[in-house]
Amino acid sequence: MSVLFVLLFSFAVAEARGPGLPNVMVLATGGTIAGTGSSSTTVVGYTAATVGIETLLNAVPELKTVANVKGEQVFQIASENMNNDYWLKLAKRVNALLAQDDVDGIVITHGTDTIEETSYFLDLVVKSKKPVVIVGAMRPSTAISADGPINLYNAVILAGSDEAIGKGVLVALNDQINAARDVTKNNTSTADTFRTPELGFLGYMQGNKPYFYRQSTRRHTADSEFDVSNLDALPQVDIVYGYANMNRVAIDAFVAAGAKGIVHAGVGDGSLARPAVEPALDEARKKGVVIVRSSRVGNGIVARNGEAKDDEHDFVVSDTLNPQKARILLMLALTKTTDTKEIQRMFYTY
Incomplete structure (x- = not known):
């Protein structure tokens, strides 16, 4: 514009x-x-x-x-x-x-x-x-x-x-x-x-x-490309918070509850705990759940292919959006597509 x-x-x-x-x-x-x-x-x-x-x-x-x-x-x-x-x-x-x-x-x-x-x-x-x-x-x-x-x-x-x-x-x-x-x-x-x-x-x-x-x-x-005029509901997207000694319980629970997307509020640059968390997110992705890596830090860019091999995992990164705002963009993105490359474009656009 x-x-x-x-x-x-x-x-x-x-x-x-x-x-x-x-x-x-x-x-x-x-x-x-x-x-x-x-x-x-x-x-x-x-x-x-x-x-x-x-x-x-x-x-x-x-x-x-x-x-x-x-x-x-x-x-x-x-x-x-x-x-x-x-x-x-x-x-x-x-x-x-x-x-x-x-x-x-x-x-x-x-x-x-x-x-x-x-x-x-x-x-x-x-x-x-x-x-x-x-x-x-x-x-x-x-x-x-x-x-x-x-x-x-x-x-x-x-x-x-x-x-x-x-x-x-x-x-x-x-x-x-x-x-x-x-x-x-x-x-x-x-x-x-x-x-x-x-x-x-x-x-x-x-x-x-x-x-x-x-x-x-x-x-x-x-x-904006998003339109809610004909929507009566939004897709379920949940946030999983990263911390020391984290386990996969919350991820598995959200997937079982029907989450269409999960935002991982990781430590640092959106880091994923291994072996506890990364395999759980991979399994969720294979079930069709879109995964967005964000950060609990509150400032800065979450780098794509930085703290995780996002291309290999088919994950999306949140850019500078904090977890709660990444959740909103992911919800709206999922009303239009489940293509992670297209969703990544949206995160770099909005």
């Missing part, structure tokens, strides 16, 4: 909006941003997903000054309970809304535990260049210094901005803008938990305006 095309598309969308405020739809799914605690100092042990969308929006009256905002409660869950069915429902609703001329951008409020997974899933299946921004909070709405309101305010500005057009799905908290593909939760409890290790933020929110300094070079959203 050329830079010129993005600029022309951005200009066209801006012209279509006219001189008024952008129209931003806020889809609520629950999470800490919609959570409540027993007191104003409760920031641990609170209850997530208790506050509805209208209450969230009414708590930030300043939203009316930056966008024409409407809200919709898609579902109400703590994000550790996120599953494939919720993803499919959310993706289809996002695509339906973005196809409307009266929607310029979408904000999704979400729990932080799986925000990186939902954002990457949407990055692969949203069929529009209009902005989609996922936002959450690390403190419940009842806390003294709740971060939800300012995060939501910034997210609406970002979703309504020309600058965010064509940038893919964005994750915006703590005045920082991250790309869905690369962001990960980095701390269990601090407000600056979302980071893009090594590659860095896309930009910042400052003074009611987004500032971008880089963008992802990987294919996403409108340029």
Whole structure:
């Protein structure tokens, strides 16, 4: 996708909006941003997903000054309970809304535990260049210094901005803008938990305006080959974690349970324990299970034919995707093909 095309598309969308405020739809799914605690100092042990969308929006009256905002409660869950069915429902609703001329951008409020997974899933299946921004909070709405309101305010500005057009799905908290593909939760409890290790933020929110300094070079959203419009389910893909003294029990169990793919979160450069693990993965592959080598490290490229002879084993490597995101790409890849060479191409493309 050329830079010129993005600029022309951005200009066209801006012209279509006219001189008024952008129209931003806020889809609520629950999470800490919609959570409540027993007191104003409760920031641990609170209850997530208790506050509805209208209450969230009414708590930030300043939203009316930056966008024409409407809200919709898609579902109400703590994000550790996120599953494939919720993803499919959310993706289809996002695509339906973005196809409307009266929607310029979408904000999704979400729990932080799986925000990186939902954002990457949407990055692969949203069929529009209009902005989609996922936002959450690390403190419940009842806390003294709740971060939800300012995060939501910034997210609406970002979703309504020309600058965010064509940038893919964005994750915006703590005045920082991250790309869905690369962001990960980095701390269990601090407000600056979302980071893009090594590659860095896309930009910042400052003074009611987004500032971008880089963008992802990987294919996403409108340029993606994946389509979930006619899908009612996704293939079963599971993750096996590597560790010292690892055995094959988990691999065999997932295969017996019907896994179509397994992501191995190996040590180091995706290394496989021998003789415990490598033979089990080989046997799984011979049964048709697609194997992806990833790493538990969290940074860097998993090298093909590096710590394993991937060509001989007919394995796929995850490139820089962490295990949880490799699982998402593998699920979507398996909706199109079981050819490992083609799946490897996808991992180097997305």
